[in-house]
Amino acid sequence: MLLSPLNWLVHISSSLEWGVALVMLYRYGRLIGRRDIRRFALFMLPHWIGSWFVLFYHITGDTIMRLLELSEAINLVGSIALLYATLKILQGEEKREAKPRTAFMGALFGGVMLAAGVDEPGYSFLMGKSWFDAVLQVSSVVYLTFLVLLLRVRKKDPEAFSSLTVxxxxxxxxxxxxxxxxxxxxxHVLGYQSLSHNDFLHGFAESLLSASNLMIALGIHKQHKLAERQLRA
Known part of the structure; x- marks a missing residue:
């Protein structure tokens, strides 16, 4: 295996943090009696499953590429699920104001523009160089659209997510x-076969995902405690 024990710890922690955040968010949804929040929590499952495919890929010494490809395909499903769940939250908030389709189209445009900004010469924006690249491109647009809509949810419905989670x-x-x-x-600089072959750089990059998941979990914990205090009052 290419990963050091410390790097394995970072990878496993990252996956566990997402799983903990999922459970915490579901419990928070039950506490405040909101089905849309519980749905969002359940729709975090695909990303969690995808993270374990990445772990299995590393267990094989990065030799079974199909595992990595499956993880990206599952993550695409997860991003679509999160986008749908976010739209359902907005639907509940905006039914008195405007159709959520307007927010969706605006967010989709923003997601496409953000994704287009990272395009490279000789690289097809829509399809990439293979089906795997195409999945990554579509997943990026979907996730960026989800992020834009998440900002709208935070503004319209602060009860749903804390600013730290967003x-x-x-x-x-x-x-x-x-x-x-x-x-x-x-x-290209150090001459390694892949990022996994440089344990320091790989671990450093993965630690940022762990930090991201930790922020999500801590934000949910903060929101849960706030709701408990309000219910006691």
Whole structure:
């Protein structure tokens, strides 16, 4: 296996943090009696499952590429699920104001523009160089659309998510950006076969995902405690 014990700890912690956040959010939804929040929590499951496929991929020494491809496909399903769950939350908030379709189209446009901003020469924006690249591109647009809508949810319905949780979801973009940079340095500057072959850079990049998931979990914990105090009052 390519990963050191410390790097394994970071990877496993990252996955566990997402799972804990999922359970905490579901419990929070039950506490405040909101089905849409519980639905959102359940729709976090695909991303959690996808993270374990990545772990299995590393267990094989990064030799079974199909596991990594499956994780990305599952993450695409997860991003679509989170987008749908967010739309359902907005639907409840905006039914007295405007159709959530307007918010969705605006967010989709924002997601496409953000994704287009990271396009590279010789790289097809819509399809990439393979079906795997296409999945990554579509997943990026869907997730970015979800993030834009999440900001709207935070503004319209502050009970749903704390600002720290929203920041945690957005911090994933930092993780992705740093991972891309670390991958470039590891492969093109230091001459490694892949990012996984440089334990320090790999662990550093993964620690940012762990930080993101921790922010999400802590934000949910904060929201849960606030709701408990309000119910006691």
């Amino acid at each position: 920041a945690g979801f957005w911090f994933v973009l930092v993780f992705i950006s740093v991972t891309v940079v670390c991958m470039y340095v590891a492969i």
